[in-house]
Amino acid sequence: MKRLRNTGNSPYTFSILNIDLLPVVFTTFLILLWEVITRLDLVDPFILPAPSKVIHTLVVTFPLMGQHMMATVFEAVVGFCIAILAGILIAIMMDKVRVLKRIFYPLLITSQTVPIITLAPLFAMWFGFGYLPKIVIVVLVCFFPITISLLKGLESVDKDLLNLLKSMGASSWDIYKIVKLPAALPSFFSGLKISGTYSIMAAVIGEWVGGRRGLGIYMLRVKNSFATDRVFAAILVIVLLSIGVLKFIGFIESKAMPWNKEIYGLKKEEE
Amino acid sequence: MKKLEIIDVTKYFDELYTLENISLTLEENQIVSIIGPSGSGKSTLFNIVAGIEKADHGKILIEGNDYTGKTGRVSYMHQKDLLLPWKTILDNASIPLMIKGIDKKVARQQAAPYFSLFGLEGFENHYPHQLSGGMRQRAALLRTYLFAKDIMLLDEPFGGLDAITKRKMQQWLLSVLKNLKASILFITHDIDEALFLSDKIYVLSERPARIKAIFDIGIPRPRDNSTFTCEEFVSLKEKILNLL
Numbered sequence: 001m002k003r004l005r006n007t008g009n010s011p012y013t014f015s016i017l018n019i020d021l022l023p024v025v026f027t028t029f030l031i032l033l034w035e036v037i038t039r040l041d042l043v044d045p046f047i048l049p050a051p052s053k054v055i056h057t058l059v060v061t062f063p064l065m066g067q068h069m070m071a072t073v074f075e076a077v078v079g080f081c082i083a084i085l086a087g088i089l090i091a092i093m094m095d096k097v098r099v100l101k102r103i104f105y106p107l108l109i110t111s112q113t114v115p116i117i118t119l120a121p122l123f124a125m126w127f128g129f130g131y132l133p134k135i136v137i138v139v140l141v142c143f144f145p146i147t148i149s150l151l152k153g154l155e156s157v158d159k160d161l162l163n164l165l166k167s168m169g170a171s172s173w174d175i176y177k178i179v180k181l182p183a184a185l186p187s188f189f190s191g192l193k194i195s196g197t198y199s200i201m202a203a204v205i206g207e208w209v210g211g212r213r214g215l216g217i218y219m220l221r222v223k224n225s226f227a228t229d230r231v232f233a234a235i236l237v238i239v240l241l242s243i244g245v246l247k248f249i250g251f252i253e254s255k256a257m258p259w260n261k262e263i264y265g266l267k268k269e270e271e
Numbered sequence: 272m273k274k275l276e277i278i279d280v281t282k283y284f285d286e287l288y289t290l291e292n293i294s295l296t297l298e299e300n301q302i303v304s305i306i307g308p309s310g311s312g313k314s315t316l317f318n319i320v321a322g323i324e325k326a327d328h329g330k331i332l333i334e335g336n337d338y339t340g341k342t343g344r345v346s347y348m349h350q351k352d353l354l355l356p357w358k359t360i361l362d363n364a365s366i367p368l369m370i371k372g373i374d375k376k377v378a379r380q381q382a383a384p385y386f387s388l389f390g391l392e393g394f395e396n397h398y399p400h401q402l403s404g405g406m407r408q409r410a411a412l413l414r415t416y417l418f419a420k421d422i423m424l425l426d427e428p429f430g431g432l433d434a435i436t437k438r439k440m441q442q443w444l445l446s447v448l449k450n451l452k453a454s455i456l457f458i459t460h461d462i463d464e465a466l467f468l469s470d471k472i473y474v475l476s477e478r479p480a481r482i483k484a485i486f487d488i489g490i491p492r493p494r495d496n497s498t499f500t501c502e503e504f505v506s507l508k509e510k511i512l513n514l515l
Contacts, residue, residue: 158353160351165370168367169342259398
């Protein structure tokens with residue numbers, strides 16, 4: 001049975017503009033607590049700089065950080081795009097040819113158990129200190145969630161629906177175009193969101209090993225000169241960039257699936 | 272004229288017989304029902320007729336031509352509406368035309384005129400979840416009809432509806448069929464439904480499914496609510512009940 005939900009109103013009792021205020025208030029409290037602790041000189045500023053100091057440093061050093069940020073964003077975006085293409089390709093191949101799934105699936109899972117951070121120095125040895133090793137790391141980190149979620153989405157399509165299309169004489173391409181790919185979109189996007197948030201971090205890990213530009217390299221330098229406030233400023237930039245990527249994917253998701261999200265909610269309730 | 276003939280179809284899964292020597296004839300503009308217990312392999316029979324599954328023995332003839340194991344000739348409707356939630360009703364109905372290679376715009380133009388006949392006028396641009404269960408089944412029937420207008424396989428099409436909606440849909444189906452000129456093979460386990468709609472009823476046994484009995488239903492048309500209580504209906508119902 002369909003239950004009509006009050007989707008127009010906020011699901012939270014404590015909110016403005018449909019934003020849940022509870023986590024906002026709690027986070028603000030934590031930051032204030034942090035500020036107070038540092039103001040009272042309970043912790044050495046070299047160990048933990050005050051939030052206000054971090055913000056101040058961020059503003060002052062932003063022009064310097066800018067070029068590093070651009071390099072990191074470049075690596076993350078290029079790597080992420082390659083990962084998307086690779087993920088789509090691998091998922092469709094494994095869905096279409098079952099033998100390929102049997103061959104590659106265990107390998108795929110195993111590949112994710114290798115600690116990427118230990119591979120980074122190797123990649124530097126193989127691919128040098130330019131953009132390439134960083135991009136490779138981003139691809140390795142990002143393609144997995146995309147592949148797995150898309151594959152699951154493709155496999156979860158109702159068998160009766162596939163039979164119906166087959167009975168109409170639909171080709172394999174028709175079935176992908178009409179049913180499988182659109183049906184897999186929600187699942188694909190949840191994979192994209194996971195990978196997207198990892199992409200910036202993966203680029204930073206790649207840069208940690210060395211190179212000329214990038215937030216990872218910048219962080220390494222400022223850490224070595226004990227500029228803790230700058231380390232925190234760089235972390236803040238990474239966090240903001242990652243959230244930016246996430247929001248951007250969310251925006252694309254809502255554009256790519258104009259049919260209502262609530263459909264899936266309703267369907268689940270009916271089942 | 273014989274529209275569809277199922278000749279001596281046998282199917283087994285592993286060692287287990289599912290269908291045993293099923294033969295059946297569907298004449299033009301007739302409604303023929305297959306009635307039998309759940310799990311008796313009725314849906315397997317439909318899959319074989321639609322060409323999705325292969326029979327181990329037997330033939331499917333459509334208008335005298337051999338269509339055994341060939342898809343794309345007859346249309347099929349399931350108990351679930353199987354409408355795509357991300358497409359509007361018009362686009363859902365256009366799917367069979369698009370599979371046939373007709374351009375999306377042209378397909379929409381061809382599908383649109385049927386909406387009033389199927390009681391879906393004004394709902395072209397709605398999404399399936401915005402429609403009632405009965406309307407969704409009508410949309411699914413329209414999609415089925417647009418695929419193949421002459422022979423339709425309906426597999427418990429009203430099985431998921433409540434009793435009142437179901438009754439309305441049966442009457443609606445009979446009224447709409449007057450304008451459609453379609454031959455229909457209908458699966459159900461509802462005896463009332465079979466008697467109300469059909470020209471002929473095949474009663475299947477439990478697994479392995481064999482044809483237990485064939486009834487010609489001579490109840491005059493048009494049929495309406497009084498059909499359910501007429502003498503012929505009641506006596507046929509009793510005979511079928513005793514068989515099952």
